[in-house]
Amino acid sequence: MTFLSSGQKGLDAAVAQVFEDSHHAFGLRHIMEELKGELRKGPWSQQIREGIIEDFTRAAQACSIEDFNISIESIRNISSEAADWIIARKPEYWSDAIFRVCRYDHFSSNIVDAFNNWIPTKKEGSIVLMIDSLRMKIMEVIESRREACKVWPGPLTPTMEYKVEEEMLKARKMTVLCSSDTVFEVRCNAIFVVNLANWECTCRRWQLSGLPCMHAVVVFNRTGRSFYDYCSKFFRIESYQLTYSGTIFPIPDMDTVDFECWGKFNSASQATYIR
Ligand SMILES: [Zn+2]
Known part of the structure; x- marks a missing residue:
């Protein structure tokens, strides 16, 4: 199992702790934004800064250690500080050449950002309502993706x-x-x-x-x-379909559920809702 995350807030340590045998890749966008911020503090023109970002992207997507090193050395020729900063950002999490398993060409964690945008901040008054709001959005996404793939000619997505x-x-x-x-x-x-x-x-x-x-x-x-x-x-389309084949069962009207009594439901009742 491979997780793709922003790598922020101690996620590298936390994911390894909970999912011991998993792999963990970082999306490039967050590291890229941080690198741009660092470069703006330096004396370089916009053109040179863009060149460093291009080299960084090339390093991340290089298939061999040799090509990775060539791109890093190209950055080092402009600024050894920038090259050291990049190496300190744990390339084993974001470099194709160094990452231990297949990344399937995924360098973006856009799905994580999309998911974060779904999380309501003020409107919902409780965690339960927030979870319900997320559940509804996930149900909508699953349905739209199931429908979309019906017309794909295939055999791949x-x-x-x-x-x-x-x-x-x-x-x-x-x-x-x-x-x-x-x-x-x-x-x-x-x-x-x-x-x-x-x-x-x-x-x-x-x-x-x-x-x-x-x-x-x-x-x-x-x-x-x-x-x-x-x-x-x-x-393949079959795998895409399988990804969205699971069912999220409807939940009764939240206003009418007495959450204090929720824990007193017998196991048969719980099984009806929590499957
Ligand atoms: Zn080849």
Whole structure:
């Protein structure tokens, strides 16, 4: 299980404490905003600051430690303080190259921000009413997503289909040499080895994103294999549907529920509402 959070307020320690075997990734946005704030204190022009932010993004999305280091060194050439600040922000939580498991190409915790915006601040008078307000919003989202995916052509979700198209466009002007039934050498600006049996490419993008990289795509084109047979199952519409297949049961009118008596309900009654 991998959590994606803002990494704020001690979440790194708290999540590890409660979910011992989980992994935890930080969204880039919060670190990026902090970095921008730090850079504004320095003597650099806007152009140089933007260059550092671009390098930081490249470092986070680099697939190999070597490429990560190249981007960090590029920042260090401008400011060793900025590079040290970035390294101190625990890249093992936000760098694709260093993170221990697959991030599935997710660098944003937008869903967390959206959820935070749902939490009412003043209107609801109690925690119970606040939870009920959230429950209603979650029910609406689940329903809208169940409806939306009914018309998707598939087999992947639209976001992933778009990424597939991007990889297909990039997969041109490369030479493929066949080493065995499953191992191929792909030559473009560098040489990459694609292993179909292990779902791996030496560029590491396939392993880190769950979606075959452009080098794998040229191998599929050459050998007549289907791209979709080599995608993570989590990108398929069936997985999306499964995500929203759970049921939130209706709750009776909150005004008529006597919460003091709630705890006295027998277990059968509780089971009706709390499933
Ligand atoms: Zn590759």
